[in-house]
Amino acid sequence: MTMINGDCESTPAPAYPFVAVTTQATGIHPSTGRLVSVDVLTFDEDGEIGEEYHAVLNPGSDPGPHHFHGLTHEEVAEGQRFSQVLKTLDRLLDDRTLVVHNAPRVWGFLVSEARRAMNAAARSNRSRGRGRGRGRRRRQRVGHVPKPVAIVDTLATARRQRIPLPDTRLGNLAAALGIDAPSPVATVERAQRPEHETSREINDLLIDVFFELRDRGDLAATTPDDLRADRFGLQRSHVRVDAMEAPRPHPNPGVHVPGKNLVRGMEVVVAPEVGMDPDRLIEACMKAELVYSEKLTRTTSVMVCNDTENLRGKAMHAVRKGIPLLTDAEFLDAVTRVQDRAGR
Template sequence: MTDTNGTAEQAPGQQEQSEQDARHAAVAAHPFVAVTIQSTGIHPSTGRLVSVDAVTFDADGEIGEEFHAVINPGSDPGPHHFHGLTHEEVAAGQRFSQVLRTLDRLIDDRTLIVHNSPRVWGFIVSEARRTMNAAARANRSRGRGRGRGRRRRQRVGHVPRPAAIVDTLASARRQEIAFEDTRLGGLATALGIPDASPVATVDRAQVPEEETSREQSLLLIDVHETLREQGPLCEREPSELRADRFGLQRTHVRVDAVEAPRPHPNPGVYVPGRSLVQGMEVVVAPEIEMDPNDIIEACLREELAYSEKLTRQTSVVVCNKTTDLRGKAMHAVRKGIPLLSDVAFMAAVERGVTPAGR
């Protein structure tokens, strides 16, 4: 087929096949994509995305495509210092529906690299589903209205489909790397990557958000490459994950454990040196080397209770750190709740859990 100028044209099927071939070649050339986000809060259930930055790359760290967008969520963007964007910049941004198909193209079939996957992947999934639901409602409304069939249906894209998701923060913990600041810059500093300090400065506050977000994406690539050279990475398939009540994308094992009914009354705080007792409430801190799923599955198998939240009813906290405590471990010690390393906890399980009521 030729056009009026004699140039060969492709049939629709051929054009679609050519586009698919070109995309497959692009993914093969750069099979990884690093994504960083800015949001109005820490939980996808209550916060919204205000920017997303993505960079594709290969195993040698060579950059492929680059993408950045400011997102207008249509709601209060929150304070400037939290994400680096003014209200005016957010108001001038695109709707997520305008960028979702681009994100699909960049993320689908690639290995997605993020820092703190429950939060980052949680926001991406939450925004995608919110956008898709809005489009579905609009399409149903068009179908019921006058002039049915005359207006085009909205096609906004889908929840991205990465081949796998690598979490650099979780990977560093599985490798037992010592770091105090869990932000990407803090981990990079601990890994010896130069010029990676997470400390805020007046000069840095003057840098446009697009520039700082791109710096973070490139730093994420460096952190990923360093961790990959040092040991195993924490990698999940999207099918392993689902949203918890905060919209954070966690494993099915973890979410199911939180939602599971308590098998027995809580017998109280664990006494070091004695046996665990059925019904004891176990909290798993992030600072462990084992896969948390293994510990949580052991809890359910032995009829212990699992909780994400540490309270005075917590019986024991699984944590490998014993000094410079932060977060759950620090609060556990303050409340008089004992800590057990992941190895010690699993050994206690292997020795046998005392049945409830004894």
């Protein structure tokens, strides 16, 4: 993921060159969950809204509990299939800068649902093509995977700008930025509001957060061509997915001992709380013949994390397991002195 400053456009853009998207799903992974709603707002440099779009989606499967996404089973059952809304989403997202909170998940769901709809249409068209006579129905054309010119991730941007986030939800980020926003904490009152209202509220807030982050510094952005799905369906960089899928080059020598050199084969986890682009750290890890892992386990040798106080998430669990932490700068320095096991 690259950092960009100022205007996100790289090619001539529409009158409203940005599009904010908020989704609701049945789970956290596109490989196992399904979208049940999507909210879209196109906007310009002044924050003026162009088109507004909201759709409730029926995935044809159990939508899960109401509290997870705000929709009842009856509302989901009355929703549209993703194949019915994909062309509209293509028109709204193509050639615009897409703004989302947590791009691996949101973009992952959009890509997963688009490909699922396209594959179903292709199967149906092949089946129809095997028929004979003049009674064939028209071929289905459901649309394509949307083609934004760039994808800006407000969550990744906040991490690169070193904004403390004990809670990564958008409302908490807004509060950290000084933006007046409703609390992200679930309440009975909020649970009783219609999903289209709460999703639109989040999407409006997303636009405010985008502008505030852009005024403060660089934005974390990437392009669809630089991403692909990991085993959970999350859209991540090729660098990260390649590292996750790479074979282990050497046996794991165990936990890193602070003050000593890293050893080839050690297992490295990169926490979200780093100031550098994680891809830079992952590339350095692989070049030094270390092993990159997304998951923190007792076989982890070292974690890269810049936060040393008020630990949370992976970093907190690493310390509890006795796994040492290195800042991103310390790690890049350490990989220049990686040794073979025998030279430790």
